[in-house]
Amino acid sequence: MASINYKAKGVVFDIQRFSVNDGPGIRTIVFLKGCPLRCQWCSNPESQRVAPDVLFDASECIRCGKCANVCPHGAIKPENPGHVHRDICVGCGECVGVCPTGALILKGEVSTVEEVIRQLKKDTVMYRKSGGGITLSGGEPLVQWEFATELLKACKAQGWNTAIETTGYGSSEAIESVIPWIDYVLLDCKSRDTNVHKKYVGVDNELIGKNSVHIAELGKNTIIRVPTIPGVNATEEDFRKIAEFAKTLSGVDTIHILPYHRYGENKYKLLDRDYPMGQIKELHAEDVEIFKDILEQYGFKCLIGG
Ligand code: SF4
Ligand code: SF4
Structure with a gap:
């Protein structure tokens, strides 16, 4: 049994129970602060700084x-x-x-692994009955990777299923520390065009591409998720490029399409920031059916939402 530092501290900005969208079964989502990306459609702008x-x-x-x-x-x-x-x-x-x-x-509180585990334990029976577990989200959970590692080790000591929602942007040290403790990786893929990626996400896609290959090679159940954004990647050509890239990732057979929504808009106001997406309209399931068809033509299982 690996030693676990239950006193390790991290900045957590939310713990959401009863989620059915972020991995199998019914799950509790632990949101960690800090993200090196600045996706213009980000629905959790309060997650971007590590500090509360x-x-x-x-x-x-x-x-x-x-x-x-x-x-x-x-x-x-x-x-x-x-x-x-x-x-x-x-x-x-x-x-x-x-x-x-x-x-x-x-938004954001310094917590120990011990304190977070105490909260997660409330739903132990539900994890077991539903085949669910814990999902780490953010922000980008690889930012606080030392805390994330200890938290995941503690979840595994409880026998819980674990998942992570990640942009794939992090050091190889962070990936090699965190991913071995994960059962399901929900890995974003935003654009295969590096200039588009840099313009709308704030960083180019070179490191993310390299890390995506690395993560897939670690042999976990990896699902690709595509936030689908008008004016950024909501075209047939973009989805063909994403499908071709996903074909190179070992063991990946499922892609989720996440249609653009404006749920985070009000939070920008509460942070005294302008909403970067202006008046761009939300997408609905019927708007992205065409992209689902393309991914299925490449042989992927595809879900809208998730
Ligand atoms: S604004 Fe509030 S949270 Fe920020 S430093 Fe002052 S008292 Fe602390
Ligand atoms: S001035 Fe407004 S924000 Fe500040 S303590 Fe009073 S009610 Fe709260």
Whole structure:
């Protein structure tokens, strides 16, 4: 049995129970902070920094000024209460603790492996009965790879099935540490065009391509997921290129199409940021059927959603 550091600490911004979309069975999703990518359609912008973030809902604010009075770093000015100077804020949460209306919400908390496992244990019976388990998500879980490794080792010690949602962007050290503890890898593939990738994701796709091959060779159940975004990759040509690439990945036989949605739009407002996708309309299942047909022609099992 591998030794486990139950005192290892990481920054977790959410734990969601009863998910049926992020791996087999009914699962609990542990969301880790930090992501090196900046996908313009990101629906979890509060995950991007590793440090905790404060969301501010101006519609709930009564301008009492308590947040500005208590902030030890001067990140909220008395003349503009509630508005956080994000370059100064360290995510200590003092302001959230004194806000009387819930206008300030802390996203991200330093937790130990032991604390997270205690929460996950609530659903042990459900994991067993449904064939489910734990999924690590983010952000990009490979950013906090040392914490992720200890957490996964602890999940395995409980006998739980494990999955990871990853962009594939991380060091080989992180991949070799984390992936051996995983049963299912849900691996993103956004675009095979490196210039398009750099423009809309913030990094080129060279490292991700190399890591995708590496991850597939580690012999886990690997499912490719394609966030399908108008103006970025929602064309037949893009899907043919993605299918050709997926054909080179050892053991991959399933691709999930994730149609673009705008669920994260309001969070940008709460972070005082503009929504990068402007007015681009959501896609629905019927809009991406054509891409499903293409992937099936290449011999892949294909699911819309997932
Ligand atoms: S989280 Fe801490 S540093 Fe950030 S604004 Fe609130 S009190 Fe200030
Ligand atoms: S403490 Fe809450 S309600 Fe009061 S000014 Fe700050 S954000 Fe607004």
